[in-house]
Amino acid sequence: MSGQGQHVVGGLKRTSWILVAIAFLLLAATISPGHSTTNSPQENVSLYTAQKLVVQSNQPTIQSIFVRGNLTAATISNTTKSFTLTTNSTQQYTANLLFSSTSPYTTSIIIHDPSSNSNSQYTSYYVSGGGLNLTIFASFQPNPNAGSGGPVTWSSVDGWFFAFGNAFPVWVKILYAILGVQFAFVGYRWMKFEDERRRLEGHLPPLDRGNRIYLWVDVVFRILLTGFVISLVIMIGEVLVIAVAQYLFFVNLNLFSLVDFFSLFFVAAFATLVYLTREGLDKFFDLKPIMED
Numbered sequence: 001m002s003g004q005g006q007h008v009v010g011g012l013k014r015t016s017w018i019l020v021a022i023a024f025l026l027l028a029a030t031i032s033p034g035h036s037t038t039n040s041p042q043e044n045v046s047l048y049t050a051q052k053l054v055v056q057s058n059q060p061t062i063q064s065i066f067v068r069g070n071l072t073a074a075t076i077s078n079t080t081k082s083f084t085l086t087t088n089s090t091q092q093y094t095a096n097l098l099f100s101s102t103s104p105y106t107t108s109i110i111i112h113d114p115s116s117n118s119n120s121q122y123t124s125y126y127v128s129g130g131g132l133n134l135t136i137f138a139s140f141q142p143n144p145n146a147g148s149g150g151p152v153t154w155s156s157v158d159g160w161f162f163a164f165g166n167a168f169p170v171w172v173k174i175l176y177a178i179l180g181v182q183f184a185f186v187g188y189r190w191m192k193f194e195d196e197r198r199r200l201e202g203h204l205p206p207l208d209r210g211n212r213i214y215l216w217v218d219v220v221f222r223i224l225l226t227g228f229v230i231s232l233v234i235m236i237g238e239v240l241v242i243a244v245a246q247y248l249f250f251v252n253l254n255l256f257s258l259v260d261f262f263s264l265f266f267v268a269a270f271a272t273l274v275y276l277t278r279e280g281l282d283k284f285f286d287l288k289p290i291m292e293d
Contacts, residue, residue, distance in 0.1 A: 038131035043109060045122055045136055048143035050163060052086040052112040053136070054119075055097060059105040061132075062097060069093035072169035072260055088163040089262065091140045099132040107132060172263045176227045183226075187219040194289075203292070210287040217278045224271035228264065235259045 047053060060080035067076060070091050077084045083097060099107060109122040125132060165173070195207045207215070238258045245251045282288040 038133050039125075039127070040133040040135070041125065042135045043123065043137070044139070045109065045111070046139050046141065047111055048113075049088050049090065049140050050086065050114060050143070051140070052084055052114065053095070053138050054110040054112050055083040055095075055107065055134070055136070056110060057081050057099060057105055057107045059101055059103065061099040061101040061105050061107070063100050064098045066096040067093060068095075070257065070260075072171075072257060073167065073262075075166065085138060087140050088166050089140070090142060093138045093140075095136045095138060097132075097134045097136070099127070099134065100130070101127070102129055104128050107134065109136065168263050168266075169258070169260050171258065172227075172231060172260060175230060176223070179223050179227050179230075183219050183223045187215065191215055204290055207289055210281075210285065211289040214278065214281045214287040214289070217274060217281060221271060221274045221278055224267055224274060228267045228271060231264060231267070235264075 045053060058081075062078065062080050062083065065078055065083055067074070067085065070087075070093075073089050073091055074085060074087045074093065083095070085093060085095060087093075099105070104127065106124060106126050108124040111120045111122055112118075113120070125134070191207060191212060198204045198206045235258055238255060242253050242255060245253045
């Protein structure tokens, strides 16, 4: 019995030494200089609005992209070799790009200026192989030289309208397009019906050109007012849903952000101007048509 016990103890000791040797080998392999690691550089890039932040790689190494910020005001495009981010308003963005390849590759950060069609290289990275976790803090600020000097051409006017349109979220443009078509169709049919009715009955004078101008200004005001109310309700509704889910049910909802203060302020200001125009046409030019009581 004693011989068998010693044999078992000796076997356990040999097993223990083998396990210790394997653990040291794994540890050495982990801390070995030849082991592939992922570098995580961070860059702070300042750009002017309408400029493009471009990240390029000479190999298809981009594995994933994460962008944080006001995405409704941004234009983003990407492939396995490039990533582009731009906006036409003052914004702050955080972009995280993960690269990976077993062969050497080069990654560059470039600032593209569409006004002069020029590229300015910010920095570059050479990776002999493995991963690169690149984080970019992009700050878009207004261009102090924008609009100064040079003659005004149709291309510059077209570019201004394009940049102005991009400042509004897509869902806001779709909303006002639908409301505009609906109100314009209903307003045109109503004015046509009202004019024919007045001509047939003869109680009220037909609608003249001034009356029609007043009525169309009123239609525009109603479009803006209705769109403003609907936009405000949608934005407040999304904020309430996220707040209720987070503070009552402890659930973080990653919803597409619909909040856009620029569109609200712009529509409110424009609707105010249209309202004052309508009231001026009535008070000073007496263009409001006479209606039956």
